[in-house]
Amino acid sequence: MSSEIVNITEKIAEPILQEKGLELVDVEYVKEGKNWFLRVFIDKEGGVDIDECGTVSEQLGERLDQADPIKGAYFLEVSSPGVERPLKSKEDFKNHLGSNVYVKLYEPIDGKKEYEGTLLDFADETAVIAYKIKTREKQAKIPYQKIAKARLAVSL
Secondary structure, eight states: OHHHHHHHHHHHHHHHHHHTTOEEEEEEEEEETTEEEEEEEEEOTTOOOHHHHHHHHHHHHHHHHHHOOOOSOOEEEEEOOOTTOBOOSHHHHHHTTTSEEEEEEEEEETTEEEEEEEEEEEETTEEEEEEEETTEEEEEEEEGGGEEEEEEOOOO
């Protein structure tokens, strides 16, 4: 049910976002406590502002009301993905070469299921991440299909 609502929301949101030159980063439909939340994360080069989020929220809310894919009450939230933006597609990886990333895997590579470091390359369905263990720099070659979750990571 949840994935169906996400898919419907993506289809409804895409034309609204394309018209405004915005990108759909992610959609999630989750229950927190007794409330349901439909969260839509949008972005563009240079980031989005509150007015853009508000405009998208209004238009998306109207179209969701018309389509009525969610039978119960829920809260619609439209926002920027923030500085730790999720990397959801191969294209996201290609667009963020040189960025600091955090990657969680379905199964370990070299005994590790989590890596944080610089995304050096993404080619042939493989991400190459440079990371440090104490003072030594290492590289991990991670097949795309082994990545459970990935996001940009803030480096301090």
